[in-house]
Amino acid sequence: MLPLRRRQICWSHLQRDFEFQAEGCGSDKQISEAGLAVCQQLFWAWEIYQHTGDRQELKRRVRLLQRDLKAVLREHGAKHARYRQSRRFARALLKLWPALWTFASHPGVQPTNNHAERALRGAVIYRKLSLGSQSEHGEQRIARLLSELSRL
Numbered sequence: 001m002l003p004l005r006r007r008q009i010c011w012s013h014l015q016r017d018f019e020f021q022a023e024g025c026g027s028d029k030q031i032s033e034a035g036l037a038v039c040q041q042l043f044w045a046w047e048i049y050q051h052t053g054d055r056q057e058l059k060r061r062v063r064l065l066q067r068d069l070k071a072v073l074r075e076h077g078a079k080h081a082r083y084r085q086s087r088r089f090a091r092a093l094l095k096l097w098p099a100l101w102t103f104a105s106h107p108g109v110q111p112t113n114n115h116a117e118r119a120l121r122g123a124v125i126y127r128k129l130s131l132g133s134q135s136e137h138g139e140q141r142i143a144r145l146l147s148e149l150s151r152l
Contacts, residue, residue, distance in 0.1 A: 007099040010113040014093075014100075015039040021089060031086045034072040038065050046103075046111050055107070062104040070097070
């Protein structure tokens with residue numbers, strides 16, 4: 001497994017996690033509102049970066065988002081009874097902290113994995129429509145065919 005500093009957590013998936021947390025109560029709503037606000041600002045910062053190419057400005061904006069999000073996660077990750085529901089989520093994000101921000105400092109890394117998911121979409125649809133194969137030999141054949149198609 002790659003070290004956290006060489007990985008990038010998908011912010012689109014993280015946004016969905018925050019939206020799921022919003023359906024909870026009390027502390028879950030607090031962490032989700034803060035997380036969704038950070039997501040919105042992060043995607044805006046990324047869009048600005050895509051148009052300007054100014055990585056220093058992206059890093060500056062990301063530092064502000066890091067400060068805001070880390071404070072909320074630390075608060076909810078603490079051992080307070082009232083944050084029981086959101087504690088595990090906050091602690092998990094704090095453990096993955098470096099992998100949340102790789103895109104800001106490494107050229108070519110994006111904050112989402114949408115590109116990779118779109119590349120796999122055809123193979124996933126094929127697998128669902130074909131109902132899979134019934135043997136190891138069939139699995140290997142499908143894998144070869146799909147890898148050839150992805151090169152085209």
